[in-house]
Every structure is written in C-alpha cells, then in structure tokens.
Amino acid sequence: MFNLVNxxxxxxxVSGSEGGIRDAIIxxxxxxxxxxxxxxxxxxxxxxxxxxxxxxxxxxxHMDEIGVMATYxxxxxxxxxxxxxxxxxxxxxxxxxxxxxxxxxSVFYEEKLQDLRSLKLSKMYIDIGAGTREDAxxxxxxxxxxxxxxxxxxxxxxxxxxxxxxxxxxxxxVSTIRALPETDNELYFVxxxxxxxxxxxxxxxxxxxxxxxxVAVDVTLTGDTPGCNPMEVKCGSGPAIKIKDxxxxxxxxxxxxxxxxxxxxxIPYQLEILDRGGNDSGAIHITAGGIPAGTLSIPCRYVHSPxxxxxxxxxxxxxxxxxxxxx
Numbered sequence: 001m002f003n004l005v006n007x008x009x010x011x012x013x014v015s016g017s018e019g020g021i022r023d024a025i026i027x028x029x030x031x032x033x034x035x036x037x038x039x040x041x042x043x044x045x046x047x048x049x050x051x052x053x054x055x056x057x058x059x060x061x062h063m064d065e066i067g068v069m070a071t072y073x074x075x076x077x078x079x080x081x082x083x084x085x086x087x088x089x090x091x092x093x094x095x096x097x098x099x100x101x102x103x104x105x106s107v108f109y110e111e112k113l114q115d116l117r118s119l120k121l122s123k124m125y126i127d128i129g130a131g132t133r134e135d136a137x138x139x140x141x142x143x144x145x146x147x148x149x150x151x152x153x154x155x156x157x158x159x160x161x162x163x164x165x166x167x168x169x170x171x172x173x174v175s176t177i178r179a180l181p182e183t184d185n186e187l188y189f190v191x192x193x194x195x196x197x198x199x200x201x202x203x204x205x206x207x208x209x210x211x212x213x214x215v216a217v218d219v220t221l222t223g224d225t226p227g228c229n230p231m232e233v234k235c236g237s238g239p240a241i242k243i244k245d246x247x248x249x250x251x252x253x254x255x256x257x258x259x260x261x262x263x264x265x266x267i268p269y270q271l272e273i274l275d276r277g278g279n280d281s282g283a284i285h286i287t288a289g290g291i292p293a294g295t296l297s298i299p300c301r302y303v304h305s306p307x308x309x310x311x312x313x314x315x316x317x318x319x320x321x322x323x324x325x326x327x
Contacts (some may be wrong), residue, residue: 001315004174005159006152008167008311009316012100014067014145015196018042018099021063021275025170032177033068033189034129043205044191048177054184057326058211058291059176059200062171062195065162066304067084067147068097068126070140077130079105082121084145085196091305097146098227102178103128103139105146150306157312160236164308166195166279168298168315169217175319176326183327192280199247202280206287213254214293215325216281217318219300219310220272235299236311238268239318245274247282254294261325267317272297296322 007028013021022044026036033045038086044063056234066085073079098104104127126146132135149163159168173189182189188209192201205213218241223231233240241258243248263270272295285293298316301309 002154008170009152009161009163010107012108013063013065014147015194017100018064018193024195028174029177030157041201041204043201044195046189048187050184050186051182052184055212056186057216058188058190059173059214060175060190060192062166063170063191064193065147066196067145070142070144073133073136075133077132077136079126081126086304088304095169095306098149099146105182130251148306151303158309159312160307160309162306164310165219165303166298168310169183172217172315172318176322179323181327185326187326194322195280198298199280199283203283205283205285210288212282214291216279218279220297222299222301225301233270233272233299237270239285240270240297240299241246242272244278245278246255247278248285251306253292257275257325258296261321265320
C-alpha cells in the first residue's frame with residue numbers, strides 16, 4: 001500500500017490540472033477493470049461489470065490537490081500567487097512548491113510584515129531564483145499552477161506526505177479494484193476532479209452514472225493531537241463512517257451498509273461528525289433526483305498542509321470494508 005500511496009502523491013494534480021495523477025491511476029488499474037473513460041471535466045471513470053442483475057454502485061475519491069497559481073511577477077522576478085482550494089497562509093510559509101513544468105520555488109512573506117497574525121496570501125510570494133521579470137517569464141507564465149512539495153515517508157505505521165487528501169482515498173479505491181471478486185453489482189470507480197473547488201467533478205459524474213447508491217472515500221479531521229478541538233476520530237483506530245458534515249447527512253441505508261460490513265468483518269471503525277467542510281458525497285446525494293450516499297473516511301492529521309498524516313492500517317481496513325460492502 002505504501003508504494004502505491006508514494007506513487008500517487010508524487011503525481012501532479014492541482015485542481016483543474018489533474019492530467020498527471022489521472023495517467024498514474026490509469027496505469028495502476030488498466031488491467032483490472034472492464035472500461036476506462038474520461039468525461040468532459042476530466043473525471044476518470046473505471047467500470048467493473050457485474051455478472052448479474054445487481055445494483056449500480058458509484059465509489060468516488062477525488063484525485064485533485066490544493067495548490068497555487070501565479071498571478072503577477074514583479075521587476076525582481078518574485079512571483080505573487082493566489083490559492084487553488086483551501087491553502088493556509090501559515091502552513092505555506094517556508095514551504096517549497098513545484099510548478100507543472102518542473103520549476104521549483106520557495107514560499108515566503110514580505111519583510112515589512114510586522115505581525116504573523118496579519119499574514120495573508122496577498123503578503124506572500126514565491127522565489128523561483130529569477131533575477132528579473134524577464135528571467136522569471138522564461139520559467140513560468142501568469143496562470144501557471146504549482147503544488148506543494150512533501151515526499152511520502154512511512155514511520156511506525158504512519159504515512160506523512162502532501163496530497164494525502166485525497167490520494168489516500170484514491171489508493172483505497174485502486175486497492176479495492178484489485179481485491180474485488182466477481183459480483184452481481186455494476187461498480188463505477190470514479191476518480192473525481194475539482195473537489196477542492198466545490199465538489200464539481202462528482203456532481204457531473206453522478207448525473208451521468210445515476211447510481212443506485214454511492215460511497216465517497218476521503219480524509220477527515222482528527223481529535224488526537226495536542227490542544228485540538230474535541231473530536232472522536234483518531235488515527236489508527238479504524239476508518240471513520242460519516243454521520244454528517246456541512247454538505248450532507250449521510251443516507252441511513254449507506255451508513256448501515258458500511259457499519260454492518262465492518263461488524264461482520266470484526267474491523268474497528270469510528271463514527272464521524274464533522275462541523276465544517278464536506279466531500280464528494282455532498283454533491284452526489286443531491287444529483288439527478290437524489291442518490292443514497294455516504295462516506296468512508298480516512299482519519300488524517302494536518303489536513304491541507306504538506307505534512308498530512310494517516311495510518312496505514314486505517315487505509316488497509318478501509319479496503320476490506322469497501323470490498324466486502326460492494327460485493
């Protein structure tokens with residue numbers, strides 16, 4: 001599993017520029033599914049046909065990651081930027097980014113800034129080592145996008161990397177595809193685009209597929225770090241089955257399916273209530289007249305930072321639950 005996560009997190013895939021990660025996933029699943037298509041928005045849809053008259057099930061994980069976009073280059077070659085998705089100013093300071101063409105840069109803030117509490121992305125810049133605007137323009141252009149750098153490492157059963165939101169979910173889906181036995185159900189594995197910008201890809205994919213039920217696989221926040229907001233979810237205590245977030249109250253049919261499967265397999269699981277945020281299930285469940293939808297979550301520390309951290313065992317258990325639930 002770690003080798004797969006390592007490969008997927010290395011791939012470039014900022015929201016709206018998911019070509020690199022899409023190609024990486026295709027390479028991993030092309031021999032294990034019956035059909036692979038890419039829709040107009042860029043969603044990757046992989047179909048495993050059923051052998052009977054079962055249900056049509058959609059399993060979704062978003063393949064895009066947060067990033068930045070170059071908006072202005074000053075006379076000395078420093079690059080101003082805006083966010084793509086939920087980029088935190090405090091988590092960005094001192095980090096390195098890599099543009100889609102391979103150019104690398106370092107993020108820092110204006111020296112005249114007096115108080116870090118007033119830190120804003122508009123007061124920050126990217127240093128790509130250019131001496132003039134002309135030099136910088138030979139390296140990148142206005143509108144060029146970059147992701148944060150943060151290579152995947154594993155220690156004591158914990159994986160730390162950038163883009164585990166949601167390449168960990170993508171890895172769970174890829175592993176589920178590989179593990180699946182024959183089933184009566186028609187399974188659509190959808191690796192969605194532009195989730196970080198408002199659940200966009202999942203909405204169009206769900207409208208196209210119109211499944212009987214859907215499960216999104218994504219990360220969720222945890223309550224197991226010093227001084228954090230109280231929350232039941234912890235890394236290493238099993239996958240979390242979502243009850244609600246700000247975009248969805250999960251359908252009882254889907255929630256029961258996931259809970260009953262975990263109990264059947266004697267797999268520890270947690271129940272998740274998220275006060276803010278959402279994921280692809282929030283768009284899926286209100287599409288095409290309504291679709292029963294829920295979420296299987298991977299507990300993740302430091303979400304939307306270059307050092308997101310998950311438990312390998314939580315991911316492996318999620319694969320077991322998902323594989324059994326859809327067969």
